Amino acid sequence: VPNQEAPTRICWSDRNRSTMIRVPLGWAQVHDLGRKLNPQQSETNHVTEGRQTVELRSPDGSAISHLLLAGMTMAAEWGLTHPEALAIADRLYVKGNIFEDRELLGRLQALPKSCVESAHLILEKRSLYERENIFPPSIIEYVANLLLLEKDENMNQYLADLPADDRLHETRKIMHSNLHRH
Structure with missing residues (x-):
């Protein structure tokens, strides 16, 4: 959806909210952020490993959550083990508004526009x-039929x-029709 923050293409970014996957600021150089944002917190957090977050922006509220998470776990595992993963990640990284760059927009694969299209893709x-x-x-x-x-x-x-x-x-x-179905 142009000018919206809903993803329509398969891509990722660190700043763009219209991408399918967003890796927001990692706060890599900021230590004990919880205490800085919550001054009432008296203890210092001594955790030293990174705590980068990742946002998956494509699912909706009617998704079957345990199947969605299992599928995303499989996708993450594939991305960590596939020999072409870094090249694919580089090719799918975007900066700025993808709707303002016609060449980029045309190069990125569109997400399914309907449940029916999703079913065909799953099959x-x-x-x-x-x-x-x-x-x-x-x-x-079962999922394809639904x-x-x-x-x-x-x-x-x-x-x-x-x-x-x-x-x-x-x-x-x-x-609201399927919000509580699963």
Whole structure:
């Protein structure tokens, strides 16, 4: 979504909130930050290892969280062990607003625009999830079927064609329909 902070492309950044993965400032040179931000804290934190955080910005509130985390763990493991990981990371790193750089935007793979598109991608890439029997085929089929049942491949156009008040009502209805399903 241009000019929004929702990710639409597969990329990462340290500053850009519209990327799929964000590695925010690491505070590498700041020690005992908790005490500096919370003066009432009397103890000094003597931890010396880095505490870098990573933000995964693509999932929504209706995701099946344990499957999402298992899949992200597999992706992290792949990234730590694949011989081409650094080259891929370099290629997918972005600076600035990706929507202002047409060449960059065209080079980055788009995230699925619908649940239906996600289902097709999961089925196409199922071997990545099924390796080492982490996700059994029945789980891949179950998730793909849940996504296909959404029948949302034309939802963006449907919502765009609605008057503003109806669009707001319909959007809220969609957002709240599956929030507590899993």
